[in-house]
Amino acid sequence: MEAFKPLRREELGVLVRKLRKAAEEGGVVDISEKIGAMNEDIAYKMVLGRNKDNRFDIKAIVEEGIFLMGAFNISDFVPCLSALDIQGLTKRIKKVSTIIDSLLETIIEDHEQVSMTRSGKQGHQEDFVDMLLSLTNKPLKLNDEQVYYLDRTNVKAILLDMIVAAFDTSTATIVWSLAELLRHPRVMKNLQEELQSLIGMDRMVEETDLPKLSYLSMVVKESLRLHPTAPLLVAHESIEDITINGYDIPKKSRIIVNIWTIGRDPNVWSENVEEFYPERFMNNNIELQGHDFQLIPFGSGRRGCPGLQLGLTTIQLVLAQLVHCFNWGLPTGLLPQDLDMTEKFGLSMSKAKHLLSKPTYRLM
Numbered sequence: 001m002e003a004f005k006p007l008r009r010e011e012l013g014v015l016v017r018k019l020r021k022a023a024e025e026g027g028v029v030d031i032s033e034k035i036g037a038m039n040e041d042i043a044y045k046m047v048l049g050r051n052k053d054n055r056f057d058i059k060a061i062v063e064e065g066i067f068l069m070g071a072f073n074i075s076d077f078v079p080c081l082s083a084l085d086i087q088g089l090t091k092r093i094k095k096v097s098t099i100i101d102s103l104l105e106t107i108i109e110d111h112e113q114v115s116m117t118r119s120g121k122q123g124h125q126e127d128f129v130d131m132l133l134s135l136t137n138k139p140l141k142l143n144d145e146q147v148y149y150l151d152r153t154n155v156k157a158i159l160l161d162m163i164v165a166a167f168d169t170s171t172a173t174i175v176w177s178l179a180e181l182l183r184h185p186r187v188m189k190n191l192q193e194e195l196q197s198l199i200g201m202d203r204m205v206e207e208t209d210l211p212k213l214s215y216l217s218m219v220v221k222e223s224l225r226l227h228p229t230a231p232l233l234v235a236h237e238s239i240e241d242i243t244i245n246g247y248d249i250p251k252k253s254r255i256i257v258n259i260w261t262i263g264r265d266p267n268v269w270s271e272n273v274e275e276f277y278p279e280r281f282m283n284n285n286i287e288l289q290g291h292d293f294q295l296i297p298f299g300s301g302r303r304g305c306p307g308l309q310l311g312l313t314t315i316q317l318v319l320a321q322l323v324h325c326f327n328w329g330l331p332t333g334l335l336p337q338d339l340d341m342t343e344k345f346g347l348s349m350s351k352a353k354h355l356l357s358k359p360t361y362r363l364m
Ligand code: HEM
Pocket: 161, 162, 165, 166, 169, 170, 173, 229, 230, 233, 234, 235, 297, 298, 299, 300, 302, 303, 304, 305, 306, 307, 308, 310, 311, 312, 315
């Protein structure tokens, strides 16, 4: 987490400079596109240790994979039809998996070559891929009983897991949060006041400021309550027979937890459940770490999100910076209440329409 601090700072600095330029020109900015591009750059450098590679469009391939994983597949309901592949989904997913495999092979081979020629030389910095490769085919003793071996396929699976998980999750949450702030000028004002009084107007927000920004933390929680990036988490399997609230759940059942519905359940959150109201988190200890089951956007337990701290820090820092550095206006003629909040159906839930907004620089 700490290791990626300079990377986040640098990329965020580039984004703020681009937005300042747009503000000087007085134009409307596609904020979804700008934040997406920044997070994509961060993800490339963080996971693959390199700048975006023009040889392949990883994002488009991963998006196709994510779409296919979440697509309605008639064979799930009528298994005898699966061999026919009526919708052509199996053919498409095989094609995607071949492309992803050769792409990851290329990235690994590039790293192997660089490490052979530069290893031990001054200035050679190991990245995440180098680190994983250095662990392959060695006995890894994770606990007292079992020894594990990491092979090339495991390395590719971990890299793919990280890319998929890091690409869009933070972007979606930042965009949803900004959209809610634009729809609720009162909340935007409160957040800007918190930043003004605790940071001042003569410097930008630093990562070390985040723990003291309590209203910011409430805004992010409220955004994740209404717009969880993974509305159904990831499917789990029960490992033993269990009865919950009178329902018998047999061992080996596939469990899908609908956190989107939990987030909007008036029995859990009171009557104003549809309202974006960060103050609901003011006098309670509801946290995002997975212990408060009414709010688990990062899942819970052993298979909960390992990127929680990383994702949360990115979201809070980017949001704080954007709201502190700029005032945000809606395109001419659009009223806050008319902002389109339609969700895009898929494995992860992002805003269907790109968020457009007009920045005005506000720091001294
Ligand atoms: C807003 C940001 C993020 C959200 C809301 C989020 C949410 C989630 C959720 C809900 C799960 C499934 C948990 C479960 O079913 O119990 C998950 C798994 C995972 N996440 Fe995240 N995530 C975010 C960011 C990240 C980042 C930045 C990374 C890494 C760079 C990451 C890496 C992973 C991985 C590797 C898994 C699979 C864990 C496993 O299967 O054991 N996530 N995430």
